[in-house]
Amino acid sequence: MLATSALDDTLIDTLAQRGWVVSDELISPELHHGLLSSCRQHWDAGDFKPAAVGKGKALARHPRIRNDSIYWIEAEQAQGPVRQFLDWTETLREQLNRELFAGLKSTEFHFARYPQGGVYKKHLDQHKGQAHRSISLVLYLNQTWTDDDGGQLCLYATDDNTRELARVLPQAGRLVLFRSDLVPHAVLPCSQTRWSLSGWFRTDATLLPVAPL
Numbered sequence: 026m027l028a029t030s031a032l033d034d035t036l037i038d039t040l041a042q043r044g045w046v047v048s049d050e051l052i053s054p055e056l057h058h059g060l061l062s063s064c065r066q067h068w069d070a071g072d073f074k075p076a077a078v079g080k081g082k083a084l085a086r087h088p089r090i091r092n093d094s095i096y097w098i099e100a101e102q103a104q105g106p107v108r109q110f111l112d113w114t115e116t117l118r119e120q121l122n123r124e125l126f127a128g129l130k131s132t133e134f135h136f137a138r139y140p141q142g143g144v145y146k147k148h149l150d151q152h153k154g155q156a157h158r159s160i161s162l163v164l165y166l167n168q169t170w171t172d173d174d175g176g177q178l179c180l181y182a183t184d185d186n187t188r189e190l191a192r193v194l195p196q197a198g199r200l201v202l203f204r205s206d207l208v209p210h211a212v213l214p215c216s217q218t219r220w221s222l223s224g225w226f227r228t229d230a231t232l233l234p235v236a237p238l
């Protein structure tokens with residue numbers, strides 16, 4: 026398998042029609058191992074910060090809503106597996122623009138670490154009144170994960186956010202794409218440290234100087 030693959034027609038159609046899609050085939054084991062190493066190096070270097078919720082003046086830590094820590098990837102300095110991943114997301118952005126929606130202009134990605142007991146309560150990734158985040162991407166990095174470890178990503182219906190559509194186990198190399206504006210989702214409590222790489226395809230070209238989610 027190549028280190029990374031393009032989305033095939035089925036994945037593209039599913040994303041277009043259903044608003045979310047899961048694939049275990051897009052990122053090679055070598056690449057997600059490399060990303061996990063890089064993620065852990067940033068953790069060991071003390072680069073992660075507790076994640077906040079909200080925006081602008083309302084931005085604050087709410088550990089009962091989410092208690093992960095994140096490290097925003099600096100694209101200009103990215104090397105090795107991170108560079109390879111970011112280059113792939115550029116190809117993906119072009120593919121999504123070509124085959125689905127025009128107008129994805131930029132991306133942003135962070136590593137995330139949920140401690141034991143980590144959660145992220147139900148939310149949408151698009152801030153109210155700000156349509157910049159269009160497609161969300163999550164790639165799971167733990168090498169082993171079983172049902173007993175919890176930490177599933179729960180996806181809910183757009184028209185009824187109490188109706189659960191799927192529970193995605195955060196297994197190594199599994200990648201989820203979903204509409205940031207339409208798919209409510211939550212991270213269920215996990216019982217081992219949970220590592221991931223997540224980010225957004227945006228419809229604006231440059232990031233506003235605000236702290237993201």
Ligand SMILES: O=C(O)CCC(=O)C(=O)O
Nearest residue numbers: 145150163178212221223
């Ligand atoms: O890690 C996940 O499964 C989802 C994380 C999430 O919802 C977010 O960072 O906005």
Ligand SMILES: [Fe+2]
Nearest residue numbers: 148149150210
């Ligand atoms: Fe989210």
